[in-house]
Amino acid sequence: MRPTQALMGGGEGPIGRHGKYLGGWGNFGGMPQKGIISYTLSANRQNPLAGAAHAAVFNTWRRFSAQVLYFAPPMIFFYYVMSWATDRNHYLNSKAGRKEFAEE
Template sequence: MHPTQMLRSGGDTPVGKHGKYLGGWGNFGGMKQKGIVTYGISMNRQNPLAGTTHDAIFNTWRRFSSQVLYWAPPMIAGYYIMNWAIERNEYLNSKAGRAEFGAEE
């Protein structure tokens, strides 16, 4: 006898982990489950965008507040360094800057 024939035979043939054939798809031979209640709602009665605005605001704030210390200090430092460099360049290329540092070049 082939193993596939034994699996398909059903009944009380000892097969598998618990020694019983469970049955085909959708027809498992186990005990009926009790105390499990499921509810469903029709697709056209659901609101797919329910709570998206509220969740978007608070989720965005949560993610922003947890990451701001990683990128804000370097961004602020970079802004001040760039601002200093621009002001220094404008001074060195002005009449007063050329008069003060022109002889060094």
């Protein structure tokens, strides 16, 4: 007779994809696993900033060029409006401006 999964797994969980029992939740280390390969690189052999400056320049340019048409035209428009308003205010508060609009 074939035992059920609950009996084979100790009641803690199902048998894995390849029929291997991994152990209960948080209690790994049951039967040895086969076919699991992991590769690591020593911490002193890693270069965490490799290509960071190059990527920063080109990524910044890509993002800026994609968004510039959304903020540049309104910014230019409002700059010229503010410049015109400042010049107009200076004129209206000058001697010539007061003389021209003295009746109003």
